Amino acid sequence: MDSAEFRVKGKEMVDYICDYLDGLGSRRVTPNVEPGYLRRLLPGEAPQQPEEWDSIMRDVDDKIMPGVTHWQHPRFNAYFPSGNSFPSILGDMLSDAIGCIGFSWAASPACSELENIVMDWFGRAIGLPDEFLSSGKNSKGGGAIEASASDCILVSMLAARAQVIRYLKEDQPDAEDSVFLPKLVAYCSREAHSCVEKAAMICMVKLRVLDPDDKCSLRGATLRKAMEEDEAEGLVPFFVSCTLGSTGSCSFDNLVEVGPVCRSFPCVWMHVDGAYGGNAFICPELRPLMAGIHFADSFNTNPNKWLLVSFDCSCLWVRDRIRLTSALVVDPLYLQHDHSDEAIDYRHWGIQLSRRFRSLKLWFVIRRYGIAGLQAYIRNHIRLAKAFEELVRKDDRFEVHNDVRLGLVCFRLKGTDRLNQDLLASINGSGKLHMIPSLVRGKYIIRYCVVAEHASDADIDHAWEVIQKHATELLEPSVEKDVPVPVKAAPVIPTKPDPSQRRLSRRLSFTRSVSREVFKRSMSRSSLHDGATPIIVPDDEDNINSDLEEDVFSSSCTIEDDRLAIVEEKE
Numbered sequence: 300m301d302s303a304e305f306r307v308k309g310k311e312m313v314d315y316i317c318d319y320l321d322g323l324g325s326r327r328v329t330p331n332v333e334p335g336y337l338r339r340l341l342p343g344e345a346p347q348q349p350e351e352w353d354s355i356m357r358d359v360d361d362k363i364m365p366g367v368t369h370w371q372h373p374r375f376n377a378y379f380p381s382g383n384s385f386p387s388i389l390g391d392m393l394s395d396a397i398g399c400i401g402f403s404w405a406a407s408p409a410c411s412e413l414e415n416i417v418m419d420w421f422g423r424a425i426g427l428p429d430e431f432l433s434s435g436k437n438s439k440g441g442g443a444i445e446a447s448a449s450d451c452i453l454v455s456m457l458a459a460r461a462q463v464i465r466y467l468k469e470d471q472p473d474a475e476d477s478v479f480l481p482k483l484v485a486y487c488s489r490e491a492h493s494c495v496e497k498a499a500m501i502c503m504v505k506l507r508v509l510d511p512d513d514k515c516s517l518r519g520a521t522l523r524k525a526m527e528e529d530e531a532e533g534l535v536p537f538f539v540s541c542t543l544g545s546t547g548s549c550s551f552d553n554l555v556e557v558g559p560v561c562r563s564f565p566c567v568w569m570h571v572d573g574a575y576g577g578n579a580f581i582c583p584e585l586r587p588l589m590a591g592i593h594f595a596d597s598f599n600t601n602p603n604k605w606l607l608v609s610f611d612c613s614c615l616w617v618r619d620r621i622r623l624t625s626a627l628v629v630d631p632l633y634l635q636h637d638h639s640d641e642a643i644d645y646r647h648w649g650i651q652l653s654r655r656f657r658s659l660k661l662w663f664v665i666r667r668y669g670i671a672g673l674q675a676y677i678r679n680h681i682r683l684a685k686a687f688e689e690l691v692r693k694d695d696r697f698e699v700h701n702d703v704r705l706g707l708v709c710f711r712l713k714g715t716d717r718l719n720q721d722l723l724a725s726i727n728g729s730g731k732l733h734m735i736p737s738l739v740r741g742k743y744i745i746r747y748c749v750v751a752e753h754a755s756d757a758d759i760d761h762a763w764e765v766i767q768k769h770a771t772e773l774l775e776p777s778v779e780k781d782v783p784v785p786v787k788a789a790p791v792i793p794t795k796p797d798p799s800q801r802r803l804s805r806r807l808s809f810t811r812s813v814s815r816e817v818f819k820r821s822m823s824r825s826s827l828h829d830g831a832t833p834i835i836v837p838d839d840e841d842n843i844n845s846d847l848e849e850d851v852f853s854s855s856c857t858i859e860d861d862r863l864a865i866v867e868e869k870e
């Protein structure tokens with residue numbers, strides 16, 4: 300493709316994107332395909348000869364799009380938002396065109412400098428303490444854009460691990476670093492994201508998962524008790540990860556209590572994960588939710604979740620950049636250049652050497668919307684979530700299960716988990732609305748998240764209508780039928796569902812059923828939720844037959860959890 304063709308096809312692509320996004324409302328939200336559908340449609344080998352662009356695009360329409368879950372659909376209310384604003388799309392397009400690999404200042408000065416400036420802009424805009432900004436007075440801190448919150452938490456834990464090993468080596472200077480690993484303990488709440496567990500796994504340290512209070516908030520006394528117990532056992536507490544806006548129920552840990560506990564131990568790094576919720580602090584009235592942030596050593600938020608920036612863009616700030624980079628620096632000679640003393644070399648701030656020009660899209664978004672535009676976007680989502688909460692509360696078949704403070708409402712039908720699983724499966728199976736479940740205080744709840752950039756009251760009303768209709772069909776199966784309902788209806792005996800329907804709906808309830816034995820073991824593990832891992836239910840609370848069961852395990856479809864697969868194999 301030369302630039303003449305690119306001018307034409309590029310403009311066509313812009314039209315294609317606009318038609319796609321404008322026409323989303325008339326599509327199903329979730330695709331109606333079985334695992335392996337695409338392999339049947341595409342050739343087994345790559346083409347030897349170049350193909351015409353138009354023929355490739357025809358396959359996008361006919362083969363790819365039918366298997367896409369439309370995250371930007373107005374009825375997509377699952378997970379958290381995924382930014383895709385036009386300024387951000389254009390920013391990424393330009394970044395791809397420049398195609399620089401900004402591992403050091405010299406590798407592309409504007410790439411490093413813009414990242415540095417935008418991280419200060421954004422940090423200031425969400426009210427972070429000055430110590431986290433590189434332009435703050437006498438500041439030792441600063442920020443970097445990482446690929447994901449999982450990276451932010453991993454590199455923070457790596458920095459904390461390096462810090463505590465340095466500390467422990469003061470007494471045992473000749474010991475190998477790895478000698479200390481079995482002693483190190485990290486902490487988080489049961490509400491924390493599963494990436495904390497993954498980070499602990501990679502760092503080869505223990506993770507102690509603590510019970511939050513009845514508002515799903517981690518409290519200082521709980522943490523102190525656990526850390527003191529561990530210390531008495533000869534272990535070394537070194538890292539605490541708190542959450543502002545948890546994935547399961549958008550709860551907030553109590554930093555005002557947790558902070559002083561961390562400070563009272565000799566060498567504990569406190570991280571604060573605000574992957575979704577952190578973006579909201581761009582609104583000054585929401586900053587009370589981050590009270591205690593000045594105790595933190597590091598903080599992350601993902602503008603690619605809730606600030607209209609497209610994936611990937613996860614912002615990490617640290618109080619002391621040397622403590623971060625000293626855990627990650629290798630600095631071979633061939634990457635050194637003349638400016639190493641005064642310029643930021645972002646390769647020392649994360650795992651990867653090569654880095655995209657990600658700050659461009661954040662810069663485009665901040666400038667094009669202005670802080671005021673971004674505040675209006677956040678406030679609209681919160682207003683709509685509260686409106687949805689009102690609708691749920693007015694229907695006494697339902698109950699709300701979280702404090703609705705940002706854009707997430709957790710609700711369920713009064714009744715069993717099974718009933719709610721069926722409700723969610725039937726809604727998701729209809730393709731009219733998409734939500735995912737979570738566990739809040741051990742109960743299966745349905746998460747309704749306001750997601751679309753221009754979400755409106757009409758979207759909320761429509762979603763609630765769909766939910767009510769499916770609930771009514773489930774609770775009173777005779778009501779919606781065409782046959783006139785007899786005055787004195789006989790009790791309804793549910794017919795045995797068609798197995799393939801059953802399989803699809805099971806997948807769409809985002810649960811996985813396992814033997815009671817495996818269920819008990821999974822409960823005793825620290826497994827944290829993340830919205831992507833299926834929720835485990837014991838199969839004896841379920842009347843599904845065994846050949847079906849096997850299929851659910853093996854094909855496992857849209858949701859994967861290798862760890863669980865391992866546990867199951869050992870069975």
Ligand SMILES: *Cc1c(COP(=O)(O)O)cnc(C)c1O
Nearest residue numbers: 447448449492545546572574575
């Ligand atoms: C989404 C989320 C994460 C993980 O984000 P990635 O960027 O996908 O790694 C971590 N923590 C919280 C609270 C989240 O909501």
